[in-house]
Amino acid sequence: MSVLNYFDLYFKLISAGVRAQLQYRxxxxxRIVGLITSYTGTxxxxxxxxYQFQELGSWTLYEMLFLFAVSVLSxxxxxxxxxxxxxxxxxxxxxxxxxxLVRPINPFFHFMAMKFDVASFGQFIFSIGIxxxxxxxxxxxxxxxxxxxxLLSVVGGILIQGGLLVMISALAFWTTKSEQFYxxxxxxxxxxxxxxxxxxxxxxxxFTAFVIPFxxxxxFPAAVLLEKETPFFPENIGYYSxxxxxxxxxxxxxxxxxGLKRYKSTxx
Amino acid sequence: xFRFRLYWTFTKKAFLRSAVYxxxxxxxxxxxxxxxxxxxxxxxxxxxxxxEAGGVSFESMLTYIVVSQFLTGVNGAGTPLWEIQEKVxxxxxxLELMRPFDVPLRYLFADFGSVAFYILTALLPLYTVMxxxxxxxxxxxWETWALFIVSAFIGFLIxxxxxxxxxxxxxxxxxxxxxxxxxxxxxxxxxxxxxxxxFFPGWLETMAIxxxxxxxxxxxxxxxxxxxxxAEILLSLGVQLFxxxxxxxxxxxxxxxxxxxxxVQGG
Numbered sequence: 102m103s104v105l106n107y108f109d110l111y112f113k114l115i116s117a118g119v120r121a122q123l124q125y126r127x128x129x130x131x132r133i134v135g136l137i138t139s140y141t142g143t144x145x146x147x148x149x150x151x152y153q154f155q156e157l158g159s160w161t162l163y164e165m166l167f168l169f170a171v172s173v174l175s176x177x178x179x180x181x182x183x184x185x186x187x188x189x190x191x192x193x194x195x196x197x198x199x200x201x202l203v204r205p206i207n208p209f210f211h212f213m214a215m216k217f218d219v220a221s222f223g224q225f226i227f228s229i230g231i232x233x234x235x236x237x238x239x240x241x242x243x244x245x246x247x248x249x250x251x252l253l254s255v256v257g258g259i260l261i262q263g264g265l266l267v268m269i270s271a272l273a274f275w276t277t278k279s280e281q282f283y284x285x286x287x288x289x290x291x292x293x294x295x296x297x298x299x300x301x302x303x304x305x306x307x308f309t310a311f312v313i314p315f316x317x318x319x320x321f322p323a324a325v326l327l328e329k330e331t332p333f334f335p336e337n338i339g340y341y342s343x344x345x346x347x348x349x350x351x352x353x354x355x356x357x358x359x360g361l362k363r364y365k366s367t368x369x
Numbered sequence: 370x371f372r373f374r375l376y377w378t379f380t381k382k383a384f385l386r387s388a389v390y391x392x393x394x395x396x397x398x399x400x401x402x403x404x405x406x407x408x409x410x411x412x413x414x415x416x417x418x419x420x421e422a423g424g425v426s427f428e429s430m431l432t433y434i435v436v437s438q439f440l441t442g443v444n445g446a447g448t449p450l451w452e453i454q455e456k457v458x459x460x461x462x463x464l465e466l467m468r469p470f471d472v473p474l475r476y477l478f479a480d481f482g483s484v485a486f487y488i489l490t491a492l493l494p495l496y497t498v499m500x501x502x503x504x505x506x507x508x509x510x511w512e513t514w515a516l517f518i519v520s521a522f523i524g525f526l527i528x529x530x531x532x533x534x535x536x537x538x539x540x541x542x543x544x545x546x547x548x549x550x551x552x553x554x555x556x557x558x559x560x561x562x563x564x565x566x567x568f569f570p571g572w573l574e575t576m577a578i579x580x581x582x583x584x585x586x587x588x589x590x591x592x593x594x595x596x597x598x599x600a601e602i603l604l605s606l607g608v609q610l611f612x613x614x615x616x617x618x619x620x621x622x623x624x625x626x627x628x629x630x631x632x633v634q635g636g
Contacts, residue, residue, distance in 0.1 A: 135547035142554035146563065150415065153423065153568045158414040285396045289403035296407065300414035305406065 107210060115217035122219050129219065136223030140173060143295060144231070158300040163238045164327050169295050170231035171251070172319040175258030176291070177224025183263040185216040186270035187283040193273050193364070209357060239327070247326060253343045254322035260346030261318050262291070264353035271353070274360030294319055299332055306333060314349055317342040375470060376478040383482025391490070394483075397445070398491050405438040408563055423567055429594045430565075432505040436593045437562050437586050439496050440521055444528050444585070446487040447480030450549065454539040466628060473624055477529055484525075508593060516602050521589040523609040528556070528585045530616035537620075540627035555580070561587030567596070581612035 122129060144166060151162045160168070189212070192198040201208045201215075236243065265287055273279035290313065298306050298320045310316040321339030324331045331338060387394050412434055416427045425433075453476065456462040465472050500507065508514050535552045542548070557563060560582035566574050577583050588605045591597040597605050 131542075131547035133547075135550035138547065139550045139554055142558060146558055149558070149564055149569055149573065150411070152570050154415045154417075157411065281393065281396065285400045289400040289407075293403065293407050296411060300410045301406070302410070305410075 107206075110206070111210075111214045114214040118215075118217040119219055122217075132220040133223040133226070136220060137227050140169075140224070140227045144169065158297050160297045160299075160329070163235045164323075164329065165297065166231050167235045167239075167327060168297060168319050168323040170228040170235070171255070171323050172258065172291075172294055173224050173231075174228035175255045175318060176262060177221040177228065178255070178259045179262045179266070180218050180221040180224065182213060182259070183266040184218055186212070186266045187280050187287075189270040190273040190277055190279040190281075193277055198364070208361060209354065241326075250340070251322070251326060254317075254339065257322070257342035257344075257346030258318035260343075260350040261314050264346070264350040265313060267350070267353040267357050271357040271360040274357075274364050290315065303333060310334065310338075314345050317345045376474055379475050379478040380482040380485075383479040384486050385482075387483045387486035391486075394446075394487055395491050397442070397487070398495065401438060401442045401445075401492075402495075404441070405435065408434045408438065425565075425567070425594075425596065428504055428506050429596070431503070432594050433565055433590050433596075434563075435496070435499060435503075435505060436590050439492055440524070440586055440589060441562060442492050443484055443488060443521070444525060446484045447529070448476055448483070450532060450536040453533075453536050457537075457539045472628075473533055473620055476533070477526075480529065506594060508595065513592065513595070513598075516606070517589055517593045520592050520602075520606060520609060523606070523613050524585040524589050526613045527581055527609065527616050530613070530620040531581065532556075534616070534620045534623045537623045537627045540630055555582055556585065559583065560585045561590065565591070565596075581616055584609040584612045 147165050147169070148162060151157065151165070155161070157165060189198070192201075201211045204211060235241065241247075266283070269282045269287060270279045272282055290309075293301070293305075294309065294315045298309055298316055301309075306316070310321075316334075317339070321331060321334070322342050323329075323339075325337055325339035330336075409431065412430055413427075416422055416430065420427060422430075453462075456465070462472075465475070499505070508517060532552070535549055538548060559577045559580055561577065562585070566577050566583060566587050569577060577587075588597065588609055592602055592605070
């Protein structure tokens with residue numbers, strides 16, 4: 102099948118999913134309200150923190166909110182595309198994963214297109230709200246170049262976080278566990294990046310730059326856009342964010358495919 | 370009539386069950402430590418080399434965060450809320466309603482078991498090492514230790530009653546996401562679990578003081594580092610006792626309404 106066919110198929114599959122979710126209008130609204138509340142909660146926590154102390158590792162409140170919003174925006178897309186990957190273990194254990202293998206399309210693609218979580222509108226509303234507020238407060242000048250760079254780093258962020266979700270789900274092929282790895286590993290690690298990495302011990306900063314490249318999701322790109330320094334790292338390292346995303350995702354995809362080869366059905 | 374031996378069985382069973390699934394239990398430590406790293410780094414950066422801020426030394430502040438993260442581990446080791454909500458959604462809860470015990474109490478006693486296992490095998494060894502190797506302050510007298518443990522225990526009960534009351538809303542609503550998120554937000558911020566109340570803006574501090582959440586983390590933490598001392602401790606424990614009574618009544622009220630209204634989906 103050609104790439105174009107895949108696009109067409111993706112939209113067909115997800116539009117069915119979206120329509121299904123919109124049937125439960127109350128649940129849909131409640132989830133968005135819930136998401137916006139918890140993000141606003143984190144923003145409020147930052148505000149209280151800096152109410153007494155003014156700055157955190159030379160980052161001011163609005164700069165931190167910007168940093169946070171970059172991460173929330175890419176995470177919103179990530180939820181749409183990849184969030185359900187963490188639940189691969191359930192499919193394997195129940196034997197329902199087999200249905201992704203018996204169709205004439207790429208199983209990775211099929212699994213990816215299975216779900217489309219519309220609640221991510223919560224992330225979009227929140228991050229766009231914060232971008233507007235911060236641009237106004239810090240009088241950011243959104244030139245074409247800067248806007249394009251933000252867009253590309255968001256894509257980078259999607260690929261990095263999505264790649265990690267894909268890697269976590271691939272673990273299910275070997276260990277029949279994945280959801281748990283997300284909650285004890287990736288969920289808290291993502292929370293670390295809500296704050297500027299400069300405050301963490303150097304080893305942690307290196308790890309989040311070069312092993313699990315979370316730093317390229319928001320810290321490095323935000324530093325470029327806000328013209329802030331990133332101690333211990335080369336200047337403008339943030340420009341590599343899209344590239345890092347592509348490489349990291351390619352690695353994740355290969356690992357997933359490797360795991361798939363190893364997969365044996367439960368036979369149930 | 371309260372049949373202690375019956376409920377104690379649930380405690381023992383939960384303890385043994387945790388022992389069977391010990392790797393799942395211990396893996397939670399990873400998450401706990403990452404959050405400790407995060408809040409420890411944040412407060413180190415906020416103090417930025419200052420010896421003290423707001424009348425509290427850096428050492429005490431760091432101790433506050435470590436104790437808080439310890440208690441977060443304790444409070445998160447019981448039956449997760451979604452598991453109970455799932456039982457309501459699938460109708461499995463009806464099996465428990467038929468049995469001759471009180472469901473909220475049964476889960477509380479089961480939580481005692483799993484929390485005890487987690488404390489003894491994971492939290493206590495790890496945090497003991499941390500207190501040995503880091504510059505943290507310990508309470509000076511055994512009375513403070515005792516009062517801290519009492520206060521933390523009451524805090525645990527307050528958290529259980531409120532969290533369970535929110536969880537039981539799934540008897541009335543199919544989707545509780547939004548409401549539960551508001552609760553978790555209130556619990557993390559207004560309880561002082563990550564920012565102590567004395568650093569709040571005045572109006573918010575006043576608000577937090579009149580809410581039950583401070584009894585979960587702020588009061589035990591502040592007793593531990595000696596920010597609350599002397600007669601003030603007794604007053605704070607009184608406030609906690611008031612809130613544990615109030616939240617218990619809330620739980621009973623919600624539970625009574627909920628069990629009257631069991632709508633098992635699909636029959």
